[in-house]
Amino acid sequence: MDLLPLILRIVICLVFIAVYALVAVYAERKVSAFIQNRLGPMETGPLGLFQTAADILKLLLKEGIIPKDADKILFVAAPIVIFVSVFAGLAAIPFGPDNTGALLNVGLLFIMAIVSVDVIGLLMAGWGSNNKYALLGALRSVSQILSYEIPAGITLLAAVMMYGTLNLHEISLAQGTYSPEPVLFLGIWDVTSIGGVVSWAIFRYPHLIVAYLIYFIASLAECNRAPFDIPEAESELVSGFHLEYSGFRFAIIFLAEYANMFLVGLLAALVFLGGWNTPLPNLGSFALADWTSGEPGTFAGAAWGTLWILLKAFAAVLAHMWIRWTLPRLRVDQLLKMSWKVLTPLAFLLFMISGIVKLLEVYQG
Amino acid sequence: MALQTALFWIFSILGIAGGIGLVINRNPVYSALSLILNFFSLAGLYLSLQAEFLAVIQVLVYAGAIMVLFLFVIMLLNLSDEPRVEGFDIARGASFLLAIGFVAEMLIILKDVVLPSSPEKFTYGKVESIGNLLMTNYLFPFEVISVVLVASLIGAIVIAKKFNY
Numbered sequence: 001m002d003l004l005p006l007i008l009r010i011v012i013c014l015v016f017i018a019v020y021a022l023v024a025v026y027a028e029r030k031v032s033a034f035i036q037n038r039l040g041p042m043e044t045g046p047l048g049l050f051q052t053a054a055d056i057l058k059l060l061l062k063e064g065i066i067p068k069d070a071d072k073i074l075f076v077a078a079p080i081v082i083f084v085s086v087f088a089g090l091a092a093i094p095f096g097p098d099n100t101g102a103l104l105n106v107g108l109l110f111i112m113a114i115v116s117v118d119v120i121g122l123l124m125a126g127w128g129s130n131n132k133y134a135l136l137g138a139l140r141s142v143s144q145i146l147s148y149e150i151p152a153g154i155t156l157l158a159a160v161m162m163y164g165t166l167n168l169h170e171i172s173l174a175q176g177t178y179s180p181e182p183v184l185f186l187g188i189w190d191v192t193s194i195g196g197v198v199s200w201a202i203f204r205y206p207h208l209i210v211a212y213l214i215y216f217i218a219s220l221a222e223c224n225r226a227p228f229d230i231p232e233a234e235s236e237l238v239s240g241f242h243l244e245y246s247g248f249r250f251a252i253i254f255l256a257e258y259a260n261m262f263l264v265g266l267l268a269a270l271v272f273l274g275g276w277n278t279p280l281p282n283l284g285s286f287a288l289a290d291w292t293s294g295e296p297g298t299f300a301g302a303a304w305g306t307l308w309i310l311l312k313a314f315a316a317v318l319a320h321m322w323i324r325w326t327l328p329r330l331r332v333d334q335l336l337k338m339s340w341k342v343l344t345p346l347a348f349l350l351f352m353i354s355g356i357v358k359l360l361e362v363y364q365g
Numbered sequence: 366m367a368l369q370t371a372l373f374w375i376f377s378i379l380g381i382a383g384g385i386g387l388v389i390n391r392n393p394v395y396s397a398l399s400l401i402l403n404f405f406s407l408a409g410l411y412l413s414l415q416a417e418f419l420a421v422i423q424v425l426v427y428a429g430a431i432m433v434l435f436l437f438v439i440m441l442l443n444l445s446d447e448p449r450v451e452g453f454d455i456a457r458g459a460s461f462l463l464a465i466g467f468v469a470e471m472l473i474i475l476k477d478v479v480l481p482s483s484p485e486k487f488t489y490g491k492v493e494s495i496g497n498l499l500m501t502n503y504l505f506p507f508e509v510i511s512v513v514l515v516a517s518l519i520g521a522i523v524i525a526k527k528f529n530y
Contacts, residue, residue, distance in 0.1 A: 003368065074394070106492050109421040116429030120401060120436065127394060127440045135440065142437060146430070166492060 009101075013090050021258040025052040028321050035325040056251060064247035067130065074128030079245065079252040081121035086259045088114045092168060093266050096276050096305025097178060097296035100169040107168035108160060111267055112153055115222075118260070119145050122241050125253070129244040137240030140332065141231035145222050147336055151343035152218035155211040158347070158354040159271045162205055172275025175199050177282070177289055178296055187361060195289035196281025200274035205357060211350045212272040214343050216319070219264035221339070223257065226324040230332055265316030266309065273312050276305035369413055376413070380406030391446040393439045397432060404428045418492040 026041070026049065033040030041048030066075055092107040094100040104110050119142050126138020163171050173179055177195035184204065185191045191198045202208045221228035224240075232240035242253045269275065280288035293308075294300025330338065383403030390396045404427045411420035499507045 071394075074398075104417050104421075106417045106421050109418070109425065109492075113421045113425035113429055116425060116433075119429070119433050120398075123433065123436050123440060124398070127436075139437070139441070142433060146433065 013087070017087065017090075017259050017262070018255065020262060021255050022052045022056065024258050024261070024317060025055070025254075027318070028324075031318070031321045032325045035322070059251045060248055062247040064249055065244075067244050069130045070244065071128040071130060074124045075244070076249070078121050078125035078128055079249045079256070081124060082118055083252050083256040083259070085114055085117040085121060086256045086263055089263045090259075090266075093263075093270070094169045094172055094276065095309055096302045097173070098302050099306065103167065103169060106166045108156060108166045108171070108267075108271065111168075111263070112149075112156070115260070115263065116145075116149060118256075125245070126241040129241075131244055133238050134241050134243040137231045137243065141224055141241055144224070144228060144230060144335060144339075147339040148218040148221035148228075148343070151214050151339060151347040152222060154344070154347035154351050155215045155218070156267075156271055158211050158351045159201055159208055161351075161354040161358055162201060162208070168270050168275075172270055172277065175201055175274040176277030177293070178277075187357075187364075191281075194281045194283075195277065195293075197274070197279050198281055199277070200272070200279075202272045205354070207350055207353045207357075208272060210346065212268065214347055214350070215268055215272070216316070218339075218343060219268065220320060220323065221335070223260045223264060223320065225261065225320050227327040227330050228335060229324075229329060230335055261317050261320050262313055265313035265320075268316055269309055269312035274308075276309040278304065278308055372409065372413055376406040376409035379403075380410070391449075393444045393447070394436065397435050397439055400435075401428050401432045404432065416491070418495055 029048075029051070030040045032038075041051035044051040044054050066072060089111045090101075092102045092104050092110045094107075101107075102110075122138045122141050122145075126135045126141075129135070160166060160171070163174050165171060165174075174181065174183070176183075176199055177193065179192055179199070182190050183192045183195075183199045185198050186204065186206075191204075197203055202212050220226075224231050242250060245253055278289050278292040280292050282289045293304045294302070380403050383399045383401075383406060386399030387396050387403065390399060404423060408420040408423040408428070411417075411423060
């Protein structure tokens with residue numbers, strides 16, 4: 001294995017995540033302003049474009065305060081654990097037919113596992129701060145993430161059952177015109193040459209639409225985003241587990257939060273929304289799918305693949321923002337009830353439906 | 366190959382460091398975190414043996430779920446440092462003997478192990494092979510375990526729930 005392309009990929013991902021977070025924070029402000037009928041940042045640069053860059057610069061120049069009674073080792077290590085666990089998830093994401101990332105045959109499980117390590121970082125931060133609000137924030141955050149991991153995982157498995165593989169590259173391949181096996185819409189109509197949205201998992205197997213919605217709700221909770229932002233409930237907890245953090249360390253925690261939104265968006269796009277495949281189908285002589293994707297192995301293939309998967313992930317991030325500024329926050333008991341009494345049973349139901357559909361497919365073909 | 370060897374050494378040293386840290390730390394939180402480090406290094410070693418499924422499950426189940434519960438409980442109870450035991454008592458002597466016995470047992474077993482020449486040939490850590498085995502040779506134990514797990518889940522709920530008669 002060559003080390004150089006590996007390091008290059010890591011650096012590109014890191015820079016990309018940093019730039020993406022800058023843009024996403026700006027977008028979040030503008031989206032919230034639009035929803036609340038305001039203008040948002042307007043002073044720094046044209047339309048306030050440099051506002052987040054200025055904010056980050058300010059954060060980086062600020063003094064990084066470590067509280068006197070904090071556990072210094074855990075306090076310093078926690079932001080790193082949080083960011084690394086999210087960032088490592090990107091290793092297994094295929095960004096195109098050739099840029100497949102780590103070709104793990106359990107890629108999906110790998111991402112679920114590595115992201116769950118994030119919880120340890122939260123506990124380290126909350127406990128290491130030696131502040132009861134930070135600890136309460138961390139405990140709330142962890143109980144929430146653990147609860148919502150179950151419906152998220154089960155819905156992902158319900159989708160994976162239809163593919164028969166956990167390899168994210170094969171999962172995306174199976175949802176487009178380059179699929180090695182025939183792509184059947186609703187099990188009867190061969191759409192391999194048509195591609196586009198009809199070959200996406202959620203449309204081929206309509207019960208996965210519900211699975212996708214459940215996954216989306218659970219992913220909101222896993223990112224600690226509203227309406228599930230109990231861990232950061234400003235009115236009760238000041239600001240959650242990262243209460244004592246300032247300066248550069250706070251910036252890293254913030255970066256990890258935005259990176260996490262991006263990662264769950266990518267994962268949902270890969271499993272439910274066709275991966276790096278184009279959403280436009282071939283319609284007779286209008287070969288929209290062929291025009292908007294390239295053969296694997298060509299530059300066009302890589303470029304189109306990257307474009308589509310990034311667009312899908314950004315759409316998910318935008319939806320996260322939209323929901324945050326539209327819905328009120330859930331109470332703690334409502335939040336846990338939602339996960340255990342609504343989403344989890346529904347997820348298991350979908351899991352069973354997936355199993356039945358797969359059995360039917362096996363016995364027919 | 367050089368990269369793999371380097372990773373093997375890194376993971377081995379980290380794993381042993383985690384194990385030692387687990388035992389010698391007086392603070393329970395640090396002990397639990399050392400154990401997580403140990404689990405992670407073990408997962409890394411599994412990965413270098415091509416046992417991807419095993420590695421991922423190691424992280425998902427142990428580091429991600431069980432250890433989080435451990436940490437959760439430790440932090441909620443806010444345990445103080447373990448007191449240092451002075452002198453010699455029965456518990457100490459017994460654990461010392463047990464440790465020596467365990468090391469001796471490991472040495473006796475490891476003495477006769479023939480190391481395989483290359484790990485690439487082995488596929489039993491992959492998801493397909495584990496799934497195949499569970500659904501063929503081990504179907505009955507697998508089903509029994511599922512029933513036991515469901516029973517324990519229900520038992521936990523019954524114990525935790527306060528019934529108002």
